[in-house]
Amino acid sequence: MFGDGIGSAAIISVFVFLLTYVLIVDERVHRAVAAMFGAAIVVLLHIVPWDKLLEYLDFGTIFLLMGMMIIVNTARNSGLFEFIAIKTAKAARGSPILVMILFCLVTAVTSAFLDNVTTVLLLTPMLLTITRLM
Structure with missing residues (x-):
């Protein structure tokens, strides 16, 4: 449906990114809280492994x-x-x-x-x- 090479992890990542971006732009939630929320969701869903997280920072x-x-x-x-x-x-x-x-x-x-x-x-x-x- 989405073409070759695009898995569910990529689709979820894009969704979480867009959701985080909307939260930041909306300004109802502090941008740091929105960013931490997005990062936590990606880690909790095992899209980014916890042990690799520190390598990306x-x-x-x-x-x-x-x-x-x-x-x-x-x-x-x-x-x-x-x-x-x-x-x-x-x-x-x-x-x-x-x-x-x-x-x-x-x-x-x-x-x-x-x-x-x-x-x-x-x-x-x-x-x-x-x-x-x-």
């Missing part, structure tokens, strides 16, 4: 993201993003085009020194704050 990436999220949360709570947003809006004299150009320059310089994930984690809250202020 890249702890370096997980700890990098966790550390960056802590830094971003601390910066947000300290008001750093609001400060930068106000300075950027003043430098751009309220012009959305100038804000975009300045933000592109900041993004280019930041991504030259940091990897892309870190750059996105640092600059997205700033951009959201700038757009709220304008």
Whole structure:
């Protein structure tokens, strides 16, 4: 019915992925809870064996993201993003085009020194704050 090579495990995996994605987008459940739910279902249904689960995890990436999220949360709570947003809006004299150009320059310089994930984690809250202020 589904063609050669596609088994029930693949179909269930796609279903669990889509269900998890819907839960994340819907935002009724915290995205971490939704992701853990999806992972637990795949493991409980033996689609991914428990002993192989740890092989699929890249702890370096997980700890990098966790550390960056802590830094971003601390910066947000300290008001750093609001400060930068106000300075950027003043430098751009309220012009959305100038804000975009300045933000592109900041993004280019930041991504030259940091990897892309870190750059996105640092600059997205700033951009959201700038757009709220304008």
